[in-house]
Amino acid sequence: MHSYSLIAPAKINLYLEIIGNRPDGYHELAMILQSIDLADQIDVHAASTQTIRVYCDHPQVPIDQTNLAYRAAELMARKFPDAFSNFGGIDITIKKRIPVAAGLAGGSTNAAAVLVGIDLLWNLGLTKSELEELGATLGSDVPFCISGGTVIATGRGEQLSPLPNLNHINIVLAKYRSLEVSTPWAYQTYRQVFGSTYIKDTKDLVARANAVHSGEMVKAIVAKDAAEISQKLHNDLEKVVLPAYPQVLQLRELFASQEGVLGTMMSGSGPSVFAIVESPAQAEVVKQQIRTAIPDEDLELFVTGTITTGIQIIRNS
Numbered sequence: 001m002h003s004y005s006l007i008a009p010a011k012i013n014l015y016l017e018i019i020g021n022r023p024d025g026y027h028e029l030a031m032i033l034q035s036i037d038l039a040d041q042i043d044v045h046a047a048s049t050q051t052i053r054v055y056c057d058h059p060q061v062p063i064d065q066t067n068l069a070y071r072a073a074e075l076m077a078r079k080f081p082d083a084f085s086n087f088g089g090i091d092i093t094i095k096k097r098i099p100v101a102a103g104l105a106g107g108s109t110n111a112a113a114v115l116v117g118i119d120l121l122w123n124l125g126l127t128k129s130e131l132e133e134l135g136a137t138l139g140s141d142v143p144f145c146i147s148g149g150t151v152i153a154t155g156r157g158e159q160l161s162p163l164p165n166l167n168h169i170n171i172v173l174a175k176y177r178s179l180e181v182s183t184p185w186a187y188q189t190y191r192q193v194f195g196s197t198y199i200k201d202t203k204d205l206v207a208r209a210n211a212v213h214s215g216e217m218v219k220a221i222v223a224k225d226a227a228e229i230s231q232k233l234h235n236d237l238e239k240v241v242l243p244a245y246p247q248v249l250q251l252r253e254l255f256a257s258q259e260g261v262l263g264t265m266m267s268g269s270g271p272s273v274f275a276i277v278e279s280p281a282q283a284e285v286v287k288q289q290i291r292t293a294i295p296d297e298d299l300e301l302f303v304t305g306t307i308t309t310g311i312q313i314i315r316n317s
């Protein structure tokens with residue numbers, strides 16, 4: 001049976017600013033998203049029966065219809081019913097390495113891989129923007145995950161404008177395995193606390209989103225200046241997550257106090273925290289220092305780095 005194996009990288013948010021409420025309950029954002037080389041492997045197989053099945057041995061990942069990878073396959077089956085009946089069902093195997101419910105777009109990147117994999121499996125020939133449009137119906141981070149790299153994301157997070165490549169920025173990433181932060185909770189709490197401070201006028205919203213394009217973080221990225229990027233890291237959601245989750249705040253402060261750390265920030269709605277460091281060797285030292293300070297095995301630590309790609313095909317059989 002025909003199958004594709006794909007690499008599905010995680011993302012971090014170098015910049016996340018909430019600039020408005022939307023009538024649909026979502027928030028108007030100005031973000032800079034960055035792919036990192038911490039990735040899951042997704043195998044998409046043509047199955048002999050007319051079913052969609054998900055296999056994953058990670059205890060925190062559901063294998064039913066709530067799995068975002070399942071929902072991506074279901075969407076493709078609904079949109080392309082002839083291909084679904086011609087080519088048969090889909091078996092999806094997820095090798096999970098990205099920490100779950102971490103603010104790293106783990107489910108979103110799996111869904112993006114399934115869209116890309118099924119497009120290939122069924123010879124649909126969809127364009128990147130058609131895949132992104134389908135992805136946006138599954139989640140705000142899905143369109144970014146398809147091509148990845150370094151990107152300004154506005155609107156709900158689905159309007160993308162690519163930035164120059166930012167390769168090999170060294171990162172140490174930490175996440176408490178058992179700690180999960182709900183993304184809806186983080187945004188809703190932010191709205192309750194800071195909602196009245198938003199920009200209300202649509203023209204101002206556009207201006208604010210555009211300001212990110214000419215802002216300091218983009219200049220630092222264009223210059224590939226890791227120290228400057230580290231100084232400009234920003235995430236509005238820290239304002240609600242850090243006070244509610246003392247362990248995340250502690251991690252954030254511990255990273256900030258380490259020699260060799262250029263900057264540190266929570267990713268997305270958390271609770272993962274990343275630090276930018278100067279070299280791979282320093283990354284190992286910082287990881288070891290954090291491990292010594294927090295010997296708790298619940299804390300997962302990764303040495304990783306920025307990459308320039310989203311979903312990659314590694315095998316076609």
Ligand SMILES: C[C@](O)(CO)[C@H](O)COP(=O)(O)OP(=O)(O)OC[C@H]1O[C@@H](n2ccc(N)nc2=O)[C@H](O)[C@@H]1O
Pocket residue numbers: 013016025026027028029031103105108138139140141142155156157183184185187188268269
């Ligand atoms: C926190 C981030 O990961 C940063 O990149 C994203 O903004 C969230 O991306 P995601 O998990 O793909 O988000 P979705 O699945 O679309 O939405 C999850 C929930 O987050 C909130 N949400 C998300 C995106 C957005 N622009 N405004 C929101 O308020 C909504 O409550 C929504 O119900």
Ligand SMILES: Nc1ncnc2c1ncn2[C@@H]1O[C@H](COP(=O)(O)OP(=O)(O)OP(=O)(O)O)[C@@H](O)[C@H]1O
Pocket residue numbers: 060061062066067068069094099100101102103104105106107108110111141180183268269270
């Ligand atoms: N393929 C999947 N991988 C991981 N979690 C999934 C998947 N499908 C559904 N989930 C569920 O989604 C929840 C959020 O997990 P996920 O790893 O996608 O979060 P996240 O990294 O915070 O996402 P984002 O950064 O896009 O908000 C988990 O608690 C899990 O139950």
